[in-house]
Amino acid sequence: MDPSQIAQTALYQEVAERLRQRIFAHELLPGARIDEQALALDYGISRTPLREALKVLASEGLVTLRPRRGCFVTEVSEQDLDDIFPLMAMLEGRCALEATTRAQPEDLARLDALHGQLEQFAESNEIARFFEANQAFHYQIQEMSGNRRLRQVIQDLRKVLKLTRLFSLSIDGRLQQSLVEHAAILAAIKAGDAAGAQAAMHDHILAGRQALARSHVAQELAT
Amino acid sequence: MDPSQIAQTALYQEVAERLRQRIFAHELLPGARIDEQALALDYGISRTPLREALKVLASEGLVTLRPRRGCFVTEVSEQDLDDIFPLMAMLEGRCALEATTRAQPEDLARLDALHGQLEQFAESNEIARFFEANQAFHYQIQEMSGNRRLRQVIQDLRKVLKLTRLFSLSIDGRLQQSLVEHAAILAAIKAGDAAGAQAAMHDHILAGRQALARSHVAQELAT
DNA sequence: TTTCATAATTATGGATACAGTATTATTCGT
DNA sequence: ACGAATAATACTGTATCCATAATTATGAAA
Numbered sequence: 001m002d003p004s005q006i007a008q009t010a011l012y013q014e015v016a017e018r019l020r021q022r023i024f025a026h027e028l029l030p031g032a033r034i035d036e037q038a039l040a041l042d043y044g045i046s047r048t049p050l051r052e053a054l055k056v057l058a059s060e061g062l063v064t065l066r067p068r069r070g071c072f073v074t075e076v077s078e079q080d081l082d083d084i085f086p087l088m089a090m091l092e093g094r095c096a097l098e099a100t101t102r103a104q105p106e107d108l109a110r111l112d113a114l115h116g117q118l119e120q121f122a123e124s125n126e127i128a129r130f131f132e133a134n135q136a137f138h139y140q141i142q143e144m145s146g147n148r149r150l151r152q153v154i155q156d157l158r159k160v161l162k163l164t165r166l167f168s169l170s171i172d173g174r175l176q177q178s179l180v181e182h183a184a185i186l187a188a189i190k191a192g193d194a195a196g197a198q199a200a201m202h203d204h205i206l207a208g209r210q211a212l213a214r215s216h217v218a219q220e221l222a223t
Numbered sequence: 224m225d226p227s228q229i230a231q232t233a234l235y236q237e238v239a240e241r242l243r244q245r246i247f248a249h250e251l252l253p254g255a256r257i258d259e260q261a262l263a264l265d266y267g268i269s270r271t272p273l274r275e276a277l278k279v280l281a282s283e284g285l286v287t288l289r290p291r292r293g294c295f296v297t298e299v300s301e302q303d304l305d306d307i308f309p310l311m312a313m314l315e316g317r318c319a320l321e322a323t324t325r326a327q328p329e330d331l332a333r334l335d336a337l338h339g340q341l342e343q344f345a346e347s348n349e350i351a352r353f354f355e356a357n358q359a360f361h362y363q364i365q366e367m368s369g370n371r372r373l374r375q376v377i378q379d380l381r382k383v384l385k386l387t388r389l390f391s392l393s394i395d396g397r398l399q400q401s402l403v404e405h406a407a408i409l410a411a412i413k414a415g416d417a418a419g420a421q422a423a424m425h426d427h428i429l430a431g432r433q434a435l436a437r438s439h440v441a442q443e444l445a446t
Numbered sequence: 447t448t449t450c451a452t453a454a455t456t457a458t459g460g461a462t463a464c465a466g467t468a469t470t471a472t473t474c475g476t
Numbered sequence: 477a478c479g480a481a482t483a484a485t486a487c488t489g490t491a492t493c494c495a496t497a498a499t500t501a502t503g504a505a506a
Binding site: 052080083087153 | 232233235271274275278279281282283290302303306307309310313317370371372373376380
């Protein structure tokens with residue numbers, strides 16, 4: 001095992017990942033312009049790998065390249081959300097269905113542990129950690145589905161969703177409600193009720209959309 | 224209206240499109256190495272825009288970039304096909320469902336016309352043209368669904384499928400069978416039977432997978 | 447004072463040059 | 477003669493440089 005074979009990652013990939021993190025952290029806000037020169041100077045690299053990284057992010061939909069105009073963080077419209085959430089509900093629902101039929105004991109144990117974390121972070125009202133555990137819970141089910149493409153499509157769409165500030169969990173009572181929904185999903189999977197798991201996951205995602213819509217209304221009222 | 228504003232396309236995009244066409248035409252076979260220098264020389268451009276184009280194609284899954292090793296046309300495994308087809312069946316099924324509920328008279332007329340072409344090319348056994356009309360028929364339904372993301376996800380997956388040589392239509396009787404399935408989809412949409420259209424489309428895609436599997440067996444027997 | 451036009455500056459897109467690594471071929475040793 | 481090691485070659489990855497287009501600012505005219 002040559003250790004040099006491990007981190008064969010090219011510079012443009014590292015740069016792409018750094019930018020992803022900054023975009024997801026909302027340090028770079030949607031609509032913001034990404035200045036190639038300034039960023040290359042900031043990172044201490046040349047513009048070449050940076051430009052390659054931006055092309056990759058553009059394919060992922062995280063940034064929008066306007067020819068001869070520059071690079072901008074993509075702005076996600078309400079229409080996009082209305083398109084993506086039902087799609088996610090269908091896709092993640094399918095994951096839950098497949099995961100139920102293929103579940104191994106160790107998978108269920110892992111899901112149980114993640115749900116335990118969810119309960120814990122809901123109890124202590126640690127929203128950021130709840131969000132993390134939530135993602136891990138969903139990812140675990142996607143892994144269990146055994147369909148790599150299905151998982152990949154979901155993850156690609158989730159990247160776009162992460163462009164928006166997801167305040168839905170901050171809404172009064174949503175954290176608890178989300179926990180209940182997760183419990184229902186977990187129970188159906190453990191009971192071997194594939195159709196039930198699919199429906200529970202489907203409804204869970206759509207409920208997330210509803211909460212997001214409400215939080216947007218709340219935000220606009222606040223301004 | 225300044226005509227110069229129309230074709231704002233960057234060089235890397237043109238190059239990416241040219242490469243896509245060559246890959247889909249199986250002029251560049253899966254597993255084949257793409258030599259940057261040779262290709263840049265061939266196209267009469269520098270390596271910079273070519274490399275950017277390859278990054279884009281890599282995000283689409285058409286090529287695989289192996290760090291320090293080079294760029295290769297992606298090889299699609301049977302496992303990939305087993306992952307993608309059920310996914311496509313679900314996604315295109317959903318399209319058919321949504322399209323049925325949203326169908327406008329002019330949409331139905333266009334679908335009718337496309338189906339007419341299918342019948343014509345099936346009659347004259349023009350496989351390539353049937354293939355084209357088939358794509359247009361499916362695309363029209365995706366447009367009718369009104370969900371841009373749904374359409375985009377389907378198109379992205381279809382790109383991967385187009386990497387493989389799709390001999391399924393060449394199979395004895397498959398062209399006729401495909402025509403029957405399309406007729407069923409069209410009839411359900413025109414009847415406003417959304418669930419029926421969804422089921423018909425779902426089964427149609429899975430039948431395509433079956434035919435492909437049979438054609439692969441036939442090919443292996445032939446070698 | 448406001449608007450339009452022109453010029454200048456700045457940033458993007460593309461080309462060329464250079465460095466580092468991987469692969470392959472050749473040579474030496476067993 | 478065969479295998480291993482080293483050297484050479486070729487290609488990937490990164491940096492710098494140049495040209496073109498877009499945006500902004502300034503000046504003039506209405």
